[in-house]
Amino acid sequence: MNNDIARMIELQRYWDTVLRCRDDIEKSDSSISFWKERLKENQGRVLALQETVKLSKSFLRQKEVDLASVEEKIARLKTRGDAVKNEREAAAAGSELAAASAERSGLEEEILLLMDELEVKSSLLADAEKEAAAASEQSGADIAMLEERIERFRKQMDEHRAKFDEGLSGLSAAVRPKFQKLTGSGNGKAIVRIDGETCEGCRVQVPVHLAGDVSKSDRVMSCSNCGRFIYNG
Ligand SMILES: [Zn+2]
Numbered sequence: 001m002n003n004d005i006a007r008m009i010e011l012q013r014y015w016d017t018v019l020r021c022r023d024d025i026e027k028s029d030s031s032i033s034f035w036k037e038r039l040k041e042n043q044g045r046v047l048a049l050q051e052t053v054k055l056s057k058s059f060l061r062q063k064e065v066d067l068a069s070v071e072e073k074i075a076r077l078k079t080r081g082d083a084v085k086n087e088r089e090a091a092a093a094g095s096e097l098a099a100a101s102a103e104r105s106g107l108e109e110e111i112l113l114l115m116d117e118l119e120v121k122s123s124l125l126a127d128a129e130k131e132a133a134a135a136s137e138q139s140g141a142d143i144a145m146l147e148e149r150i151e152r153f154r155k156q157m158d159e160h161r162a163k164f165d166e167g168l169s170g171l172s173a174a175v176r177p178k179f180q181k182l183t184g185s186g187n188g189k190a191i192v193r194i195d196g197e198t199c200e201g202c203r204v205q206v207p208v209h210l211a212g213d214v215s216k217s218d219r220v221m222s223c224s225n226c227g228r229f230i231y232n233g
Contacts, residue, residue, distance in 0.1 A: 001218065001231075002218045002219065002220060003172075004171055004172050004174070004175045004220050005191070005218075005220060005229070005231050007167060007170050007171055008171065008175065008179055008190065008191040008229055009191060009231065009233070010167060011164055011167045011168065011171070011179070011183075011190075012183075012189070012190060012191050014160045014161070014163045014164040014167065015160075015164050015183050015188055015190070016188070017156065017157070017160040018157050018160045018161050018164060019187075019188045021153040021154070021156050021157035021160070022157060024149070024153045025150050025153050025154060025157070028146045028147075028149050028150045028153070029150065031142070031146055032143050032146050032147070035139040035142055035143055036139075036143070038135060038139060039132075039135065039136055039139055042128070042131065042132035042135050042136070043132060045128050045132070046125070046128050046129055046132050049121065049124055049125040049128050050125060052121055053118065053121050053122055053125050056114065056117060056118045056121055057118065059114060060111065060114045060115065060118060063107055063110055063111050063114060064111065066107055067104065067107045067108065067111065070100055070103050070104045070107060071104065073100050074097065074100045074101060074104065077093060077096055077097045077100060078097065080093055081093045081094070081097065164183075168180065174220070175220055175229070178190075178229075179191070179229070182227075182228060182229075189201050189228060190228060190229060191228060191229040191230070191231060192223070192228050192229070192230055192231075193230070193231060193232070193233050194206060194211060194214055194223075194230045194231070194232060196211070197211040199223040199225060199226060199228065199230055201223060201226050201228040201230075202223060202225050202226035202228070204223070204225040204226070206223055206224050206225065206230070207224060210224060214230055214231065214232050215232040
């Protein structure tokens, strides 16, 4: 076989490996980004729930303080009620006491609702924390695995790229520039087989005489459609 053809086939194999590794590294990188994004989302959800639980607790505490002060007021009013001098004072004390009692009932109701709400929010927070911890453990393991994979593929890619670069100098000046241009563009295929009369690079049939020449001759030839080097193998 023509020296250039044999070398190009060999170089194409190295190059195919380089591209496969590059694709795999890109995929692993995007999986890592996906996991990291998920972790950030989980963390954000936990932080938001922590904030709302904190707010509910402080609101509840405020209402409890309000209730205590209304209860004090009621006790005061009752003491004062015992010392009224006339009916007018008794009526005024009575209506103040009624207002304070209504306020107390309202506060008690609000506090019960707030306690229920706090319970629901706390349980949502506990779930979110549990989920975030599980996801973090899982994605931590996945990220470590992907990073290990990237390293492995990068090493393989570097090795094959070095072989490719080294081998380029063995190509004749007549084919080297075009070969480099083709490997650096599109899907990186510079030399392809012809299958009968069909170019495996573009799936187009080459003229019969060209296909015949490729199978018989030992010269470097190119597909009349896509321009890639073709060989019969
Ligand atoms: Zn072609």
